[in-house]
Amino acid sequence: MLAYDFMRHAFLAATIVGVLAGAVGWFLVLRGQTFAGHALGHVGFTGATGAVLIGIAPLWGLVGITMLGGIAMGLLGERAGERDVAIGVVLAFALGLGLLFLHFYTAYASEAMALLFGNVLGVSAWMLRVLAGLGLAALAALALIARPLLAASLQPELAEARGVDPRLVGVLFLAIAAVAIAESAEIVGVLLVFALLVGPAAAAQRLTPRIGAGVALAAALAVAESWGGLAAAYYTDWPVTFWIAAFSAVGYLAAGLVGRTAGL
Amino acid sequence: MSAVCFDRVRLALGTRTVLDDVSFAIADTEFVGVLGPNGAGKTTIMRAILGLLAPRAGHIAVLGQPARRGNPALGYMPQARRERGLHLRGWDFVAAAGTAAWGLPWRGKAERAAVDRALDLVDATALARRPLAALSGGERQRLLLAQALLGEPKLLLLDEPLISLDPHRQAEVVALVRDVQRRLGIAVLFSAHEVNPLLGAMDRVLYLGAGQVALGPVAEVITGPVLSRLYDTPIEVLELRGRLFVMSGTQDMERTPHPHAQGGHGNGREVQHARL
Numbered sequence: 001m002l003a004y005d006f007m008r009h010a011f012l013a014a015t016i017v018g019v020l021a022g023a024v025g026w027f028l029v030l031r032g033q034t035f036a037g038h039a040l041g042h043v044g045f046t047g048a049t050g051a052v053l054i055g056i057a058p059l060w061g062l063v064g065i066t067m068l069g070g071i072a073m074g075l076l077g078e079r080a081g082e083r084d085v086a087i088g089v090v091l092a093f094a095l096g097l098g099l100l101f102l103h104f105y106t107a108y109a110s111e112a113m114a115l116l117f118g119n120v121l122g123v124s125a126w127m128l129r130v131l132a133g134l135g136l137a138a139l140a141a142l143a144l145i146a147r148p149l150l151a152a153s154l155q156p157e158l159a160e161a162r163g164v165d166p167r168l169v170g171v172l173f174l175a176i177a178a179v180a181i182a183e184s185a186e187i188v189g190v191l192l193v194f195a196l197l198v199g200p201a202a203a204a205q206r207l208t209p210r211i212g213a214g215v216a217l218a219a220a221l222a223v224a225e226s227w228g229g230l231a232a233a234y235y236t237d238w239p240v241t242f243w244i245a246a247f248s249a250v251g252y253l254a255a256g257l258v259g260r261t262a263g264l
Numbered sequence: 265m266s267a268v269c270f271d272r273v274r275l276a277l278g279t280r281t282v283l284d285d286v287s288f289a290i291a292d293t294e295f296v297g298v299l300g301p302n303g304a305g306k307t308t309i310m311r312a313i314l315g316l317l318a319p320r321a322g323h324i325a326v327l328g329q330p331a332r333r334g335n336p337a338l339g340y341m342p343q344a345r346r347e348r349g350l351h352l353r354g355w356d357f358v359a360a361a362g363t364a365a366w367g368l369p370w371r372g373k374a375e376r377a378a379v380d381r382a383l384d385l386v387d388a389t390a391l392a393r394r395p396l397a398a399l400s401g402g403e404r405q406r407l408l409l410a411q412a413l414l415g416e417p418k419l420l421l422l423d424e425p426l427i428s429l430d431p432h433r434q435a436e437v438v439a440l441v442r443d444v445q446r447r448l449g450i451a452v453l454f455s456a457h458e459v460n461p462l463l464g465a466m467d468r469v470l471y472l473g474a475g476q477v478a479l480g481p482v483a484e485v486i487t488g489p490v491l492s493r494l495y496d497t498p499i500e501v502l503e504l505r506g507r508l509f510v511m512s513g514t515q516d517m518e519r520t521p522h523p524h525a526q527g528g529h530g531n532g533r534e535v536q537h538a539r540l
Binding site for chain 2: 143144147205209
């Protein structure tokens with residue numbers, strides 16, 4: 001299986017993205033922002049198709065637009081009730097716009113499929129370097145803001161009194177999340193970023209009440225589920241993304257059973 | 265040195281004046297109950313002391329220095345209770361929300377010892393091994409108090425710690441805070457919308473109403489004449505078996521739900537009159 005270049009690239013890409021998506025996802029779930037994460041994936045679709053239309057690599061459009069979207073969502077703030085509605089409206093418009101860009105760029109329907117459902121088997125050496133560079137930068141940024149982010153997520157008023165600006169932290173976090181979402185979209189596609197971002201993180205939160213262990217476990221689960229997906233796809237010839245999504249769901253359900261028997 | 269000193273302070277939220285031309289001083293080892301109906305400005309006064317709300321006029325000194333945001337000498341327990349991170353262990357919750365400096369997230373030995381010490385002060389070491397979801401309201405309250413005690417504050421601001429606790433748990437929380445306050449020799453501002461749970465514990469009471477405050481011993485402040493002057497309307501204080509009831513006409517002021525609670529609309533004085 002690892003004799004092929006594309007499989008080695010796929011495993012490496014899945015490792016990089018799994019670590020980032022798992023760690024970022026843990027905070028996304030803690031903050032109750034999973035829907036925002038889902039929406040950012042859709043916004044990324046517009047960015048990617050737009051990038052194709054003007055002739056640059058879709059990844060740049062994906063990263064650029066998700067980051068802008070994340071920052072905008074962070075600035076809009078926390079009024080939860082309106083937020084879901086506003087995000088939903090933007091999400092639908094973004095997908096529609098993405099469709100329009102595809103309409104103008106009719107050459108490859110496969111391009112759209114790759115964006116929507118991922119293309120981990122098509123990761124080039126160049127792409128691998130970009131994923132690694134962006135991924136490491138995002139992880140480093142997440143580590144640097146981890147403390148204020150935790151404080152602002154758990155007790156915003158207290159964090160504010162201790163000198164943290166909850167809104168600034170929220171914006172920075174969504175910008176980091178945007179990178180994780182864009183990278184996840186390269187692996188499993190914009191429609192299924194939940195499989196890497198939310199599934200492993202939610203499972204980890206059912207399995208451990210500790211913060212450090214939870215983040216590490218979420219990353220490990222995301223990597224393991226991606227590897228499992230690649231291996232299963234290799235032997236069955238079914239799509240990788242299907243398998244990753246399936247393992248993500250099974251992992252979440254199994255974590256519920258294990259967590260309950262362990263009394264968590 | 266005073267823990268808190270207000271000098272002719274005016275506080276406002278938007279166009280609504282909450283406190284007008286208010287002066288008082290709280291000593292550095294005092295337990296002061298902050299009382300008054302909902303919307304009277306209990307939270308606002310604490311936010312001003314924390315430096316989160318600048319006075320429109322006058323000066324606020326905290327431990328001898330101008331009020332400023334991020335003052336490490338202050339411990340704060342906010343009123344809003346979040347339902348986030350319920351799967352987290354108490355220890356992690358206290359440590360995570362208590363420290364907020366930028367930088368790498370690893371906790372050094374000194375920091376872990378500080379968390380252990382704060383938990384020990386409120387007798388929550390055993391509780392802190394369990395996830396928040398498995399704790400009762402009173403038990404979570406103890407963790408929040410531990411969080412406020414991180415960093416060895418000289419002044420604790422506790423915003424409605426008794427809310428949604430039954431009377432037995434309320435008495436426990438008050439006794440615990442009083443004990444910690446005496447042992448550490450610090451000042452405490454403890455807000456509540458009912459006076460009785462605090463009666464045996466507090467040194468003085470800061471009563472807020474209609475934009476003004478009255479500070480003094482309970483026997484001197486929670487009286488008909490003082491509160492009537494504060495609200496500019498006839499108020500009676502009844503004592504029954506060691507408990508106090510603040511009555512306006514036939515209404516118990518501390519128990520009547522406030523229609524404009526924290527709505528932030530209109531003038532504070534008008535809101536009071538509308539209720540009374």
